[in-house]
Amino acid sequence: MNEMDQEEIAKRRGLYFPSFGIYGGVSGLYDYGPYGSRIRDNIIRIWKQMMLSEGNIAEYDGTAITQASVLKASGHYDRFFDYSVECKKCHTKYRADHLIEEAGFEVNLSQSWLDEKIRELNLKCKNCGGELGPVQIHKLMFHVDQGNDQEGLFLRPETAQGIFINFKEYYRFFREKLPFAIIQVGRGYRNEISPRKALYRLREFNMMECESFFDPVNEKWIREPNDKEEIKFLTNYGKELTMSPKEAFDKGIIKSQPLAYFIGKSFQFFLRIGIDKEKLRYRQHKKDELSHYSSDTWDAEALTSIGWIEITGIAHRGNYDLSRHIEFSGRDLYAQRTIPQKKVYEDIKEIDFAGIRKKFGKDAASLIMQIKEGKKEIEINGAKVDISEFISIRKEEKIVDRENFIPVVIEPSFGLDRIIYTVIDHNLHVREESGYNVLSIPREISPYDVAVLPLLSNDDMEKMAIHIFQDLLLKNINAIYDDSGSIGKRYARYDEVGITYDVTIDHDTLKDNTVTLRHRDTKEQIRIKFDEIENRIRFYPWNGKIN
């Protein structure tokens, strides 16, 4: 299936389409239509269900509008600018900060500094030796004008930060035991310079993120990594390996147990929603490719008609985020671990308030305040006063069996839109015999459970079909009804948007309440009583094969 086919079908069939179409659209913004929205929701539902079924994962839902101070702590505020220079002669573009780094200098991220440094070092175009133009700035975060934060507000460039900020809420929720994880499904916003390729690079996009927290001395998830599935790995040395995540961890290819665990988990998720495992690999980031905070990152990449694309990143973020938020907010975002009991002696300062009051009278209040502030030199009206006789230090014995630490984080982060693109790419086929399209996505993510179709458009059959349609709706089955055009045309219509089953009402239905159940992939049909439909599409879904 080539790239244009997907976009054409997506537009024509209501999977997704450019936003604000009647006004010409805005690049990098796409809407999901009637079928696309349902596929998307089904994928989210499965993902949440798989994650929450771990038992020690809880859900979070934060706002997209974010205080500048959060993004200063996270590092986005400083790093979400691109500084570029362009060669005046051959128009090759460079990152200004990269040029200076390559010249061996520490970079100070300000536009004027970069500009001056390039002149000072007399840097030239690497391509043609031409003179470089002025340093240009590109803001990669959307700014929201307003808010009481002096810097204004921003749309979040990732959903993760809200989770880190609320770490303590969840730490309490999990009764102060690690490991646990927090998931969030939501939108992120990046002001891409040139969004491209439909759902591949968007300005507003859907993410499904999971932040899992560990004690660094016991970095271990509650379950073992998958040892059943053979997965293709591409290491940062460029070596290709095929093995299970468990084996990859045991052999030290993946250094972190939870990282291996979530690779396995994500793999099972991908298979379940219909991604082709032959077109899936996990590629380790090279040293120079790693984010500023990460010591190891593996990207799940899918081979699609636009090449290998990153659909999920599983990153070891260390304790970067929490330690930054501790530093910037001054708040306690520590976890605690139990340690062997030990005795600690603490100095307790005892102050003889009565004695001070007796000696200094009305000046006592000022003195006591100064003592409490911890001042070394106590004075009254500029004159030093000796108050040592009123202060005594007492040693107190204390038993300590807990200590603070900053948890480390493993983050699997799923790019939902790219995943949807990949699922469609991997499942959209052209029927050889007819040349028509079939979207063979798994039943679980089908936009509707079933299409209800009268064979003929006559009153009796339509009446019966609508009756069956209503009955299915009452059973909470997502059914869609259609009596337009010929039966073959309708089958083709629903095959193309991935609906797995069609129920057809024909002459026999009127006589004996049976219908035919057709399967999208095999085009086979079986005849069943209409009150068995639910059973055969929900509880014991028919696989489309006739014995």
Next chain:
RNA sequence: GCGAGCGUGGUGUAGCCUGGUAACACGCGAGCUUGCCAAGCUCAUGCCCCGGGUUCAAAUCCCGGCGCUCGCACCA
């Protein structure tokens, strides 16, 4: 942001060079066909990205804007 190409019914395209009634296929709708895999027939619906200019006349030529595709760069 630069360079190149492009923007015509719901979708895919022709027409543009050489200005003069906008075309084809599919789709969608109504009907006939009583038919199980986009069948056929009849009828109907519906389009020149936006703004300005040139001209008697602009889908067509010119300018600007917006958008798309590819390449460069970017992808934190």
